[in-house]
Amino acid sequence: MKKIIIANWKCNPIKVKEGEQILLSLKKTINTENKVIICPPSLFLSPFLSLFSDIFSFGGQDCFFEEKGAYTGEISPKMLQDIGCKYVIIGHSERRALFSETDKSINQKISKILNSTKLTPILCIGENREERAKNKTYSILERQITSALNNISIEKAKKIIIAYEPVWAIGTGVYATKEEIKEAKNNIVKILCDIYKKLPPNKIKIIYGGSVDLKNIAFILNKNDADMDGVLVGGVSLKPKDFSLIANWK
Numbered sequence: 357m358k359k360i361i362i363a364n365w366k367c368n369p370i371k372v373k374e375g376e377q378i379l380l381s382l383k384k385t386i387n388t389e390n391k392v393i394i395c396p397p398s399l400f401l402s403p404f405l406s407l408f409s410d411i412f413s414f415g416g417q418d419c420f421f422e423e424k425g426a427y428t429g430e431i432s433p434k435m436l437q438d439i440g441c442k443y444v445i446i447g448h449s450e451r452r453a454l455f456s457e458t459d460k461s462i463n464q465k466i467s468k469i470l471n472s473t474k475l476t477p478i479l480c481i482g483e484n485r486e487e488r489a490k491n492k493t494y495s496i497l498e499r500q501i502t503s504a505l506n507n508i509s510i511e512k513a514k515k516i517i518i519a520y521e522p523v524w525a526i527g528t529g530v531y532a533t534k535e536e537i538k539e540a541k542n543n544i545v546k547i548l549c550d551i552y553k554k555l556p557p558n559k560i561k562i563i564y565g566g567s568v569d570l571k572n573i574a575f576i577l578n579k580n581d582a583d584m585d586g587v588l589v590g591g592v593s594l595k596p597k598d599f600s601l602i603a604n605w606k
């Protein structure tokens with residue numbers, strides 16, 4: 357089955373030319389049915405879209421919950437759509453931890469995106485190390501999903517991609533085991549079915565993120581293992597050799 361492979365470049369690289377070099381290398385080596393989505397710094401979106409939109413889809417790493425106005429520094433969902441993006445990451449744990457993103461603002465963003473654009477939100481959720489140690493993983497996922505989807509209709513919710521990203525696995529080289537990923541996936545499905553009683557199974561795509569690399573990609577995506585719908589890749593997405601092997605996975 358076709359998988360969703362997302363590159364989250366975060367605040368890298370410094371120069372647009374360096375980014376272009378990465379995409380040029382990927383262009384030569386990626387040959388896949390999978391959906392490859394590149395989320396570079398927003399400044400790079402415009403030049404990349406004009407050069408590479410025939411090969412990759414593009415997404416923002418965040419956006420605001422208003423369309424336009426006196427909001428210095430913000431980028432709206434409509435702006436991302438207007439330049440040609442199809443996706444936008446919302447609620448990444450770095451935004452939650454470092455930039456005061458709250459469950460409420462995440463819900464406002466998801467709502468604005470779904471009500472005013474055709475963009476697909478990639479909603480990031482996940483527990484931190486302490487929460488896992490205290491057996492709070494389920495309640496954290498439940499709170500994050502329930503609040504993010506507050507007042508979102510089932511039709512709109514079906515568009516969302518949910519990225520399970522345990523915070524302790526992000527950028528650490530430590531990744532969740534097959535069993536932990538499977539458990540989280542089952543719990544996310546249960547939480548979604550509790551919210552949307554008529555949601556058909558597997559309707560909402562659920563992907564995994566957190567130290568994804570060549571060592572773990574197979575068990576994350578294999579049908580007989582965790583069988584996730586895709587991956588959200590941070591650090592390794594800036595290494596064209598490794599990322600193209602991940603993107604070409606089948």
Ligand code: PGA
Pocket residue numbers: 364521525526527528529565566567568588589590591592
């Ligand atoms: P990582 O980042 O692959 O470097 O752990 C993943 C993410 O932050 O989405």
